[in-house]
Each structure stands twice: as structure tokens, then as C-alpha cells.
Amino acid sequence: MTNAPFVSADAIRAMFSGAMSDMYKSEVPQYAALSELVADINREALAKDPELAMRLKQAGDLDRLGVERHGAIRVGTPEELSTIRRLFAVMGMAPVGYYDLSTAGVPVHSTAFRPVGDEALRRNPFRIFASLLRLDLIDDSELRREAAAILARRNIFTLRCLELLAMFEGRGGLDEAQAREFASEAVATFRWRNEATVPAEVYYNLRKAHPLIADVVCFKGPHINHLTLQALDIDAVQLAMSTRNMNPKAIIEGPPRRKRAILLRQTSFKALPEPIVLKGADGSIEAGAHSARFGEVEQRGVALTAKGRALYDHLLAAANDSVRAASEGSNGAAYAEELRRQFEAFPDDETALRDEELAFFRYSPTADGLRHAGAPSLPREMAGLVQAGYVRIDPIIYEDFLPVSAAGIFQSNLGDAGQRNFAAGANREAFEAALGIAVLDELELYAEAEARSRAASFKALGLDAE
Ligand code: OOG
Ligand code: NI
Missing domain, CATH: 3.10.180.80 (Uncharacterised protein PF07063, DUF1338)
Structure with missing residues (x-):
């Protein structure tokens, strides 16, 4: 051996x-x-x-x-x-x-x-x-x-x-x-x-x-x-x-x-x-x-969160209901146009995606944030930390x-x-x-990743968790 x-x-x-x-x-x-x-x-x-x-x-x-x-x-x-x-x-x-x-x-x-x-x-x-x-x-x-x-x-x-x-x-x-x-x-x-x-x-x-x-x-x-x-x-x-x-x-x-x-x-x-x-x-x-x-x-x-996913499913179904894409591709352009039109109802900027809780994001302390770690002047909640540039937000893929x-x-x-x-x-x-086992729930994995990143950011900045 x-x-x-x-x-x-x-x-x-x-x-x-x-x-x-x-x-x-x-x-x-x-x-x-x-x-x-x-x-x-x-x-x-x-x-x-x-x-x-x-x-x-x-x-x-x-x-x-x-x-x-x-x-x-x-x-x-x-x-x-x-x-x-x-x-x-x-x-x-x-x-x-x-x-x-x-x-x-x-x-x-x-x-x-x-x-x-x-x-x-x-x-x-x-x-x-x-x-x-x-x-x-x-x-x-x-x-x-x-x-x-x-x-x-x-x-x-x-x-x-x-x-x-x-x-x-x-x-x-x-x-x-x-x-x-x-x-x-x-x-x-x-x-x-x-x-x-x-x-x-x-x-x-x-x-x-x-x-x-x-x-x-x-x-x-x-x-x-x-x-x-x-x-x-x-x-x-x-x-x-x-x-x-x-x-x-x-x-x-x-x-x-x-x-x-x-x-x-x-x-x-x-x-x-x-x-x-x-x-x-x-x-x-x-x-x-x-x-x-x-x-x-x-x-x-x-x-996307469950809420974002429901909106996605709804808009996709609406597009499919009004234009059925033909398998040989003859109406591909019409389908794409209908899809684009339906998805105008889905917010397309990061702030809205976050504020409306449609998507998951990863939070991390910035270099500037870390320099201020533990300072009494630090904002206590996430919104303030982000605003001050102490925490950055990236999409969770x-x-x-x-x-x-x-x-x-x-x-x-x-x-x-x-x-x-x-x-x-x-x-x-x-x-x-x-x-032989249960499958993992993908939404839980994303929610946990987001929660973990928030907790880690607070900790790195010397703040109590939310
Ligand atoms: C799998 C099709 C599904 C995907 O990317 O959604 C798939 C198959 O054809 O076996 O791979
Ligand atoms: Ni595939």
C-alpha cells in the first residue's frame, strides 16, 4: 500500500x-x-x-x-x-x-x-x-x-x-x-x-x-x-x-x-x-x-430569488403563449422580439433587482472598508455601508x-x-x-451564500451581525 x-x-x-x-x-x-x-x-x-x-x-x-x-x-x-x-x-x-x-x-x-x-x-x-x-x-x-x-x-x-x-x-x-x-x-x-x-x-x-x-x-x-x-x-x-x-x-x-x-x-x-x-x-x-x-x-x-424566478417564469410563459417558436426557426426573430417585449417588465438594473428582492447578491468589504474596520463612525446597517463604499455588492451567478x-x-x-x-x-x-439521497435545494444554496457573505462582511468590519 x-x-x-x-x-x-x-x-x-x-x-x-x-x-x-x-x-x-x-x-x-x-x-x-x-x-x-x-x-x-x-x-x-x-x-x-x-x-x-x-x-x-x-x-x-x-x-x-x-x-x-x-x-x-x-x-x-x-x-x-x-x-x-x-x-x-x-x-x-x-x-x-x-x-x-x-x-x-x-x-x-x-x-x-x-x-x-x-x-x-x-x-x-x-x-x-x-x-x-x-x-x-x-x-x-x-x-x-x-x-x-x-x-x-x-x-x-x-x-x-x-x-x-x-x-x-x-x-x-x-x-x-x-x-x-x-x-x-x-x-x-x-x-x-x-x-x-x-x-x-x-x-x-x-x-x-x-x-x-x-x-x-x-x-x-x-x-x-x-x-x-x-x-x-x-x-x-x-x-x-x-x-x-x-x-x-x-x-x-x-x-x-x-x-x-x-x-x-x-x-x-x-x-x-x-x-x-x-x-x-x-x-x-x-x-x-x-x-x-x-x-x-x-x-x-x-x-434569482423565488420572487424573481416567479416573475421570470410568468414572463417566459407569456412570450411562449403569444409566439410559439417553430422548431425549424422560421419565426425566431418574432419570438425574440416578443420575449424582449415581455421582459421589459423585469427590472434591468442592479439596484432595482436588489431593492425588489428579485436576485441574490454577494457582499464583501472593500479595501476602504477594511481600513475603517472597528471605527466608531462606521454605519451599522448594510445600506449605509454600501453607500459609504465600505462594502461592495456583486451578483451571485x-x-x-x-x-x-x-x-x-x-x-x-x-x-x-x-x-x-x-x-x-x-x-x-x-x-x-x-x-439514494435527496437532491439539494438550489434556492437555499443561493440564500445561504448571500447570508454568509453579509455576515462575513459585518465581521470583517468589526461590526455585530445584523
Ligand atoms: C439534457 C438537456 C438539458 C441543459 O443545458 O439544459 C441540458 C439532455 O439533452 O440530455 O443539458
Ligand atoms: Ni446542456
Whole structure:
């Protein structure tokens, strides 16, 4: 036994996300092209906006600009989800939030495995949006039974991956060599294998029931279906994708472009048809095409409070009610205009966002504040401290996902056949039972981060807490 020190969860996550990025770029060349395009646009955005460049530099974010923000996978059984949860725990990623996508006609429910601390997010922001297939939403009982039987036969993890996982759990950590091996074994879970595990007839039947079912059920493993880059100007990326014939989705999901960015805006190039190999009924080999894998970009803004989120949901629903974005993109401009019009009702300056308690902010003492720490003349409440320039306020960035946006992303990558109506609604209990633990509440995390920052500011200035 070696006594080498354990590697941090943040470091293992960085190894994993780096290996995943390399793998996906080689598997999906158009994703590599997107990554270069985004890097170019980010460089231009920084050149145009030196203040932004300075801010990113000060926050230590400049070097990590090209690091993927998230990826997504879809698993088939509760056992797979529970092992996935243990796998991401090694990388310091905990399940945050419950997303019910059945309301949007996608037969999955999901969570995001992500780092939760500010420092951990800064070190490596990689998250995984993980969905569990809901066979209970499929009407045809014979098909349901067949899909479950196929899933029961597969093991998506390598033996070595499971061994290293057990070693981590038994000893509380992995040394450098084990961590590297673990990251590469873990990434292997998510690689693309172009052979369907089922005969052609089964594949097409499942695909007819819902393209997502075929995607989850018919392959050896839960291939990573996209990775997501951070864009400093997502509108420019969307435009560039269409001029370069990269087949972007019709609209950017999320809020419109604003002075003060809120939540999350996302777009992607649509999933590419990829050649697959299927077995014919007589054992012959049949060629097919499967569309599941795409590339995405995101741009994040301030996290909203429950009140802010309710307003966001309301305005988004109003825009969707009046202009339904067509999947082929014919009315993208009309939709964008309607969205912009609706969101005029959402305050777009920091003071209003704060005063109306629509968003979360991080408070920190300024250098001037620290010079006055303990002075009797210091204002006692936050408003006065901010006014005097002793405390500064920065937005707390939204680190989670949006169910309506996620549904739009699923749908644009499943084709029009991906739209269904399901009778049953959310089933968070079943999801958490499968996961083996409860998901964390994202709103609580933001509220705690804000409260902590206020308390720390008071303390640093030598004042009693509020
Ligand atoms: C996940 C889609 C959701 C996002 O960014 O909202 C998602 C999937 O297609 O499996 O990744
Ligand atoms: Ni995504």
C-alpha cells in the first residue's frame, strides 16, 4: 500500500472534465469546431470590453474561459443513477435540484451534479445534467417490459471504475495515480459506441415510441450527449453558427439579452445524424443513423430569488403563449422580439433587482472598508455601508439549469417526433429513491451564500451581525 496523499475532489473533477472534453472533441469534430468558434468570439468580446476582461482576470476566470461548463447524460435505471451519483461524489459533485421534464413531453426527470462551494466552482465549474428515463410514462406495456429487460442486461461501468470507486469509498480518497486512472475509467462510461445492442426492429419500435427511449435503451452505455462552453456573447455565437451552416437550434433558450444578465441563456447546434450498426432479424448487419449528440454554449447571469424566478417564469410563459417558436426557426426573430417585449417588465438594473428582492447578491468589504474596520463612525446597517463604499455588492451567478430551457434543448435535438403529452407529472420521490439521497435545494444554496457573505462582511468590519 502506498501512502501517497489523496488528491482533492476539485482536482479529480478537473482531470475528468479535461479528459471528457478531449474525448468529445475527437468523437464529434463539429464540437471541436464550435469550441474554436467560441474561443474566437470570446477573444473579440474581451478586446471590445476591457472592463469585462479586467473583471474576469481579477476573479481568476480568464484562464478557465475555455473549460467546459457542463455536459449531459441520460441513464436508464435506478441502479445506474445511484452508481452515477457515487461516481460524481468522488469529483465533489452533488445532486442539486429536481427537474421534471414530463410536462414538456420528454419522458425523463433530472438533476444536476455540481460542485456547491464558491471556491470549488471557481476551481472547476464542470457539472453534469443527468436524466433518468421514465419508462412509467410509456403507455405500451409490452414495449415498457422489453425496454426494462434490455436495460437490466447491461453494465455501463468498467470493472476497474467500480473497483476504484469502492477504494475511494473505503479509504476516503485516491492518490494521484489512482485519481488519473479513475478519471479515465469514468470517462469511458460516457464514450460513444456505434453498435446498437438490439436488433433493428427493436430499435425502430422504441424510437417510434419516443426517440429518447431508443437513445437511452439501445446502446451499451450513456454516451455523453453534449458538452457546453461558456460564451461571453451568446448572440454572436448563435449568429456565427448560422452563417457557418452549423445548424443551430431555432432560438436561444432563456431570458433575452439584457444589461444585467439573469439566470441562464443557452443555445446549441442540433444533434448530428451519426452512422450506427444494427443487427437485422436474420442476423445480418444493417446500417442506420442515430441523432443524439450536439454541442452547446451558455451564458450565465445573476441567480434569482423565488420572487424573481416567479416573475421570470410568468414572463417566459407569456412570450411562449403569444409566439410559439417553430422548431425549424422560421419565426425566431418574432419570438425574440416578443420575449424582449415581455421582459421589459423585469427590472434591468442592479439596484432595482436588489431593492425588489428579485436576485441574490454577494457582499464583501472593500479595501476602504477594511481600513475603517472597528471605527466608531462606521454605519451599522448594510445600506449605509454600501453607500459609504465600505462594502461592495456583486451578483451571485446562477449555477443551475432551467426546466423550460432544458426541454427546448431536448426537443430541438430529438426532432419533432420528440414532442408528446404525458398524463403523469413529476415524481420526485421516485427520483430521489433511485438516486439514494435527496437532491439539494438550489434556492437555499443561493440564500445561504448571500447570508454568509453579509455576515462575513459585518465581521470583517468589526461590526455585530445584523
Ligand atoms: C439534457 C438537456 C438539458 C441543459 O443545458 O439544459 C441540458 C439532455 O439533452 O440530455 O443539458
Ligand atoms: Ni446542456
